[in-house]
Amino acid sequence: MTDNVHLAGRMSAAGLSRAELAKRLNTQIEWLTGRPGTLQVRHIRNWLGGNTRWPQERQRRALEAEFGVSAEELGFIRPARSSAHPDSAPEDPVDRRHFTAGAVSFAAATLLSVPDATARPRVGMSDVDALEQRFSELVAADNTTGGTITLETRALAFAHHALERINVGTASTRVKNRLYASAAAFTGTALWSAIDAREPERAERHFDRALRYARLAQDPVAELRLWSHQVLLSGQRLGGRSEALAAAEAGRSSAACRRDPLYRSLATARLAGAQAQVGEYTSALRSLDHARTSLRKADPAAQRPSWIGFYDEAELNGLTALVMEDTGRHAEAEAFLHMTLTRLRPDLLRNKAYYSATLALIQLRQGEIERACTTALTVLPEDAGDSLAGRTRTLLHTFHRELAAVAPNTRSAVEWTNRYT
Template identity: 30%
Template sequence: MAEELTLFEQACTAQGWDTTGKFVRAFEATANLLGDPMTVTPRHVRRWKYEMPPPTPRARTWRVIHAMFGVDPTELGFLNPPAGVTVRGATPLAKEGTSVHRRAFLSDSIGAAAAVALPHREPTVTPPSSTGAVGTTHVLELREGLRSLYHLDDAYGGGDVLSLAVKHLCRVRRVINTRDYPETIGRQLRLLAGETAEHCAWLHYDADDQDAATSYWGDALTTATMVRETSLEILVLASLSMQASYTGRPRDGYDLARAAQERATRYGSPIIQSLIASREARALSLMRDHSAARQRLTESMRLVERADRGCPSPDWAAFHGHAELDYAQGLHYTETGHHDRAVAFLRAALAHQDRTYGRNRALYRLTLARSLVSCGEVDEGAAQATESLGHLEEVESGRVLRRLTEVVDLLGDVDAVSARQAAEELTDYVQERKAA
């Protein structure tokens, strides 16, 4: 007769961690997710699997195991918790009917990730197990849904992604309020809700729905404060600064950027500090303090060259780099009326921009067209504007359409054949988009 598996070994097999190597990798991923990076030796894993009772892990390790399985480790065969452990709220493995709860959770949590998965990726669904508690695997699945939304927004703009993001936020909030989980997982779920709310705000901003954007950013900032997550707090303040400058409130934009910069300095990421310095520069430029704006742009460029120092930047700052700074320089020279200088930087921004950022490339090209027309290069400006139509067919963004309208109006004021032809073609396109 085969030897009966221990509780811990049964739980590992149910989660798909049937080998020691798989468990070690899952343990390290969970520890990183919880913000407490650590590893575990194969020897310890084997002892937990095969000794009865298994040796009690240290407090930090206990918390990671709790998060991995979504249940109190005492339900896995371990004896009393080690000193310093305060994690509570798990669902026992033997709870009746938990497989049903588990399947219900999966139908809730995986839907968004599967719905927005990129074309070249196959959505993964965690198989049902004997527990209905929410663990690390579920958080990763929900986070994968948000990551897919980020990729789709970068490529196509926020218009078509917005409704999916709002649904994903509703799903995360429903999990928070209706499911069982340890407090370590609870913090990750709340953080994910805050990050998703921030992305909903960004998508509304991109769609030019500023009232809704402000509301979602308020939700995200509340969550950042509640879970004490500095990175999310910085992101929201920097986003609100961007919005304030965009909506004609540069003084508010500057004050918000300064508040973000204060936190970013303590955070220690040069990339984040560079990003916020560029937001400060944008507000200062709109306030006509061009000398101070140039100084902040210079500092922003200096900081981006130090990306390999200090604290690594979070994923949300991945878009910030040379292309973004070239674009910021181009906007600054546009504000000062030096359109010929703006053209040079906007050309560089378009050349440097990664092609995965389809919405940004469309915005950069239209901004370049605007500056070309403004400095008298009408034929090339008209050609760039017309060429942007190929990108616009793939992009749904209120901000990009606003910039397109600006270019159409500018071309309409120029007495040149190329300008009139481009204006007519672009006007037809705008009307078709509005009709659709």
């Protein structure tokens, strides 16, 4: 008999058996704590049957990361005695011996516990620093693999942790603002992952939450990042180009752009892309000039959040290439892409794949069949089981379709088709 119909419904919608859910949650626990989880089918059975109504904390966090909703929305019932301090409830004793206080993990370092019913732990800058370190790690992972559901759920879990620090502990206004900024940063990474995976509905939900956190943090830099993402998100929707332009203009007018020419350069480059997509080609080219001017004025040694680390001259060349392609200047677009790929930092593997796929498509549209196929082949993973980020995957699908239409029987096309399929 199933007592927890909410969890059962989520499992059914995701096509997960009890064994599969236990395996995935154990992986989530390892991501969150540094130690593998030990959940078994019987734990899931107890949750579904109502025998365990409030799982232990690390299990709840894994569940929330897996399904993207709160434990309560999954049908679990918080014990009445823990309403004031959510994490003071006793944990399910199962496998407690495997989760010792000496675990070298993020959870041991940053998850706060409430020692008694009257005391609340002090939250300080060390907690903020730990979260920001985790954020930098997620940014590095995104630079390598692009948007994945794994990265998205991890980012949401860390955003939840940042908010818990506010709810569970006491902190100064400065620390609270930094924690809200961390929640905005992590949720913004989940937003970007959903955009990169071409999941616009999920991305919209992340945007709304991230923007709320950024405004609570009073952080114009965080807001700028979100408007930059919204430009791409709106552009993915049918009929969303006008909204993308509005988002780009909102980002360009932010306080962060007035303070730092690097942010101004990025926002102006995004504006150029949005202008080109709505046919404002002269304005787009003018914006690109302004973006280059601002980039030259930026201090490369200034302290900035890790997410902006991708943006440099190579990235601006890539964004310029996209504008040139939209304005019909294919040869110039190809030239800028070559400059991008020559100067792109070696750790930006996701961007390298994306711009390489874009280059292959532009070469194909100029009739350079052999060169286009050669370029496209460099994007494919070496192992057939590996995958590509959604935007890059979409570009290669477009490339494959257009190649089949114009030159399906050439030697290069046959080689591409054999590898691609």
